[in-house]
Structure formats: C-alpha cells, structure tokens
Amino acid sequence: GAVVSQHPSRVICKSGTSVKIECRSLDFQATTMFWYRQFPKQSLMLMATSNEGSKATYEQGVEKDKFLINHASLTLSTLTVTSAHPEDSSFYICSASGWALAGGGTDTQYFGPGTRLTVL
C-alpha cells in the first residue's frame, strides 16, 4: 500500500514552454500532497502544500504564478512549470498523505519517484 506515482519521469523542454507533472496516489486517497524540489547533492526543498479542493499554500520565495499546483481530486495533483527557463531545471518530487493510511494518517508522507526536468 501507499504507492505514489509521478509522470513523466523525465522531461526535456525548450525555454519558454510550460511543463505539467502529474502526481497520483494509486492505492489511497491523498487529502494532502506536497511538492518538493531537489538540487544535486542537496536535501529536499518544500515548494508547496496542497489539500484536495483547496488552493495550494506556497512556501516563502516560491513563485505561485510560475509553479501552478492543482489538486482537483483525492488521487491526483499536478504541478505546471510555466514559461520554464534553464534555472528551473531540477528534480521535482511529490509526496502524499491521507486519512486512509494505517499507522500514520496525515502525518506520514509517501513519495513519488520524482521527475527530472531539463530546460534547454
């Protein structure tokens, strides 16, 4: 149980284009999803928290108009990087938590496999 998938696993795009990354909870209802960014050899940086049906809460310094997050259902959240530039190249990881999870509930996050974004 507690499987989270991400699609695509890897994407290369041209500067100025927009890229959408999907995060799905496969076997549980994710009431909350989190989006992280990870630079090489570094820890995870939380970008935003999204609750199903609500607007995402962005961390300080994260541009909400550039990183659009939608959490329209209990199993799907999307991150859209708008007008991507080379400095947006990074590894993006989502995680999910939910009430239906045994032994952890909303306080345990399960992570997706990540998406490698390269902007040329």
Added chain:
Amino acid sequence: AQSVTQPDIHITVSEGASLELRCNYSYGATPYLFWYVQSPGQGLQLLLKYFSGDTLVQGIKGFEAEFKRSQSSFNLRKPSVHWSDAAEYFCAVGAPSNTGKLIFGQGTTLQVKP
C-alpha cells in the same frame, strides 16, 4: 525554530559492518520522526517512523532507530550493511498537527565498500 541536523555528510563502511547514521533535531516538543532512503535518481522510501511509545523503532530492510529525548536524537542503525544499502539517507521531523509538513536534514551519503 524547528531544525534537523545530520552531522555526517558522507559515511563509508565495509559490507557486513555495522552502521549508525546520526540525526539531531530541534523542536519544542516531541516531534514525529522519520528516516527515508533515496537511491540515485529516485524518490524517497520510508524506512521507519516514530510517533510515540517504544523508543526503539524497527523498520524495513533490517534498519532500526532509537529516539532519545534527552539527546534530541533519532539515530539510524543497522547491524550488518549490504552493498545495496548504498544510498542517500534523510532524517525528517514533523509537527504533530494537521499540516503534515516535514523538515528534512541535509542527508547522509552512505558508501559501502566490498
């Protein structure tokens, strides 16, 4: 402010040797504590977690961790390391609330020598 410190950036152990990865946290009360492992180019896998109760927690892949309140520590241990354990290990703390947000340490890279 809440924080997590993993003092060892890089650790090398021989296969079959024991392992201890250190984690210290700063938090006003007893937080929720987690250890995750990340293989190159992959997401994070939950190894174990502590919410309350027995301070020695058993996880997957033969790992265990001990919560020591007096030392504000949650060190990860394994009695005999396997080559497949080579990865990045992250300690994280969460506040017992409905936000579910985690604060991660900087990570420890484990290298296993044959």
